Structures are given as C-alpha cells and as structure tokens.
Amino acid sequence: MSSSFAVRRLTEAPESVKFNEVVECFKDAFAEDDFARTLTGRKTDPYHHLNRSVVVSGFLSGEVYVVEEATKGKVIASAIWFPPNRELYEDTEKGKAVKPLMASLGPELDEWWCTRFLPEYAAFSEAEFGEGVKKEAWHLQWIGTRKSHRGRGLAAMLIDVIRDKKGDAKMCLEVENPENLGFYQKCGFETLNEEAHYFEGCKVHEKSGFPMWAMMSK
Template sequence: MSAVSNTDDVVVRPARHADIPALSHALGRAFLDDPVMAWLLPDAHARRRKLHKLFGALTRHHHLAHGGVEVASVGATIGAAALWDPPGKWRHTTGEELRAAPSMVLTFGTAVRRGIRVTELMKREHPEEPHWYLAVIGSDPQVRGAGLGHALMRSRLDRCDAEFAPAYLESSNPENIGYYERFGFEVTGEIALPDGGPVMYPMWRHPR
C-alpha cells in the first residue's frame, strides 16, 4: 500500500474498511449523471438512492483486499476515491461475484442482467498485458475542482512509473477523455453497449 501523500491541502491515503461507507457515497454522488449509470438506472431518484450500494460492494468484496483503493480528502471528510487493481488482480473471482450479487440486485433490480452484459463486454476488451487497472475514480460534486481527483491519479500513476508498469481504464463518459489524456492515457478503441446504450472508451497509458 502506498504511503500517505499530501498535495497542498489534499490528503491521499490508502482506504480502510471503515472508510467504505464514506467513499461509496462519494462515488455514488460522483456517478449520478454518468452516461452508463444513467442508462442502467434511468430514474435519477433511484440512482441517488442506490448507486452507493454498487461502489460499496465493489470495494468490500474485491478492490480493498488487493491494496489499490485510495481516498482523498480536504479536512476530515472523504471527497473522492479511486479503486485500482494491481497487475494480475483485475478479474473478480466467482466467490467475489457471488458475495457482491445481492448488492448488485439491490442497486439495479431487473436491469442487473444488462449490467452483467456490460461487464462481459468490458472483460472481452480488457488487455492481457500486466498493468494497473483503474476500475473507478470519482469526486463528490461538492468538492469537484479542489484537486482531489488529480491527487488520486498522481498518487497511483507515480507508482506505475516507478514500477515501469502500464495502466488501463475505461472512460464511461466521453467528456472525461481529455482529462485522462492529460495524465498520458490514450484511447485504444470503443466498447459499444447493447440496446442503443452509450459508448465506453478503453484507454491505455505507457509508463513514463
């Protein structure tokens, strides 16, 4: 796990189990207007009530155990989080998927089948070369612009460069592509979601 880092007033540190409620609510608010989440859960009120369950389950049942989850804050409140997987650890085990399943159903209801199809498409496009995988990153809109997301990106990408390891993500919002490009990511293709859904953009970053 990385050491605590501080950029101006932003503190980045490894997440603990006790942080899951706060980080999951921050991510839920961050993804409220995300195109893919809006497609999966068209009702904005439902997204506002349920999205945090998705991020809590992903963190609790997969990402946290691999040591790649970091949170950022200004003061005592967690305002942003990044869910990274180290090389070779991006695939969810059958046990992890089963443990997360109840939360997936509570979040998406009948749309959970559509969510499974999205996951399968993402798996199909996922590169096999060892890399750090940024599964999720987001900042609570109330603190967006304060540099929390930038600090989270730099924290892990500095480690990628130190290890000479590439990094990979899928951008679920085309408006964020330019942001990721500033960190060295490049679009490598498109993942078109079924039933007229939005497009996701796989992005790859070579170490520097």
C-alpha cells in the same frame, strides 16, 4: 494544495464509517452519469449497491485510495485501482461484493448484466487492450470527485499515487464520458481506438446506453 488535501490508501473495513463515506463520495460523483444510470436502471437502491460493490471489491482484491480534507478528514475524492493479476469481482469476493448488487437489480436488469453487459465488457477489454494486457497492468476501475470539489486536481492526485509506485507496469482504464478523454490525455494516457464502442442498455429502460473508450498510459 498538499496542505489542504491529503491522499492515503483506505484501510478501514467495509461498513465502517470511513468506508461508507467513500461509497457516498462516489454516489455524489456519478449522480448524473449515463454509465451509472444504465447499469442501475436509474433506480436509487441499485445505484447505492453498484457503488458499494465496487468499493468492496476494491478493498478485497485491489486498492482503494481517498483524498481527504486535511482539517476535517472528509472524503472528497476516491479511486479504485486493481494491481496486476487482480480484477473487479473476483470469484472469492462475489458473495460480499456482487450478491447484494444483483439482488437489487430486478429480473430484466439482472439478465442484461449477466447476458449482455459483463460478457460484452470482457470482450471489449480483450479486443482493445489485447489478450491479457489489462490483467498485467494497474487498472483504474472507478474514480470520482464530489461535485463541490471538482477542478482542483484531486483526480490527478489519485492517478499519480499509482504512477509513483507502479514500476515498469502500465496503467489502463476505460472512459464512458467523452468529456473526460482530455483529462486523461493530460495525465499521460492515450486512446487506443478513437472510435468508441457503444453498449446498448436494458431495453425496458428508456435512454439507456453509453460509449466506451480504452486508454493506456504512454
């Protein structure tokens, strides 16, 4: 596998060709994901800006890793990690990472993000991981593989790259798709609460909402 694919940290700046390739990789990976659909109201423009915002935040405050084809260099999988004491959408980056996303949502979804989802997500993290625990760990915010390359162990490679450098720090993540729980358990994570917390979506959008589990490395 190592001869066919290569893992590296993304160094190309936002809006570069390679950066945009990472955004497109995530858009392909999450095209049928209920979590992403709920956060964006199933709309194309917010969906693009959601994925872009996470990659921008990862570039500015975290670490973005990619798996590329060794021959063509195409990004086929990627992960956004935040090291201890860093997190998604920090105040210093909101103009670059968050503002374009919020501008694309529309009034109802914008209100849901600000008054429901973000506060509820923060409360969930504190309740499940414990106060300050998530901030002290390596947090896996976003990970995805293009549909054409799934089942080849690429996501595991993007977890191992942090496992090999984290030292004594823990790794943690949230899962919104129950089908992925088994994969993360095989990667050495354990579910902190077997019962999922369910997030209600914006009421103006039908079939919105998603479960969430918290997982921590053993």
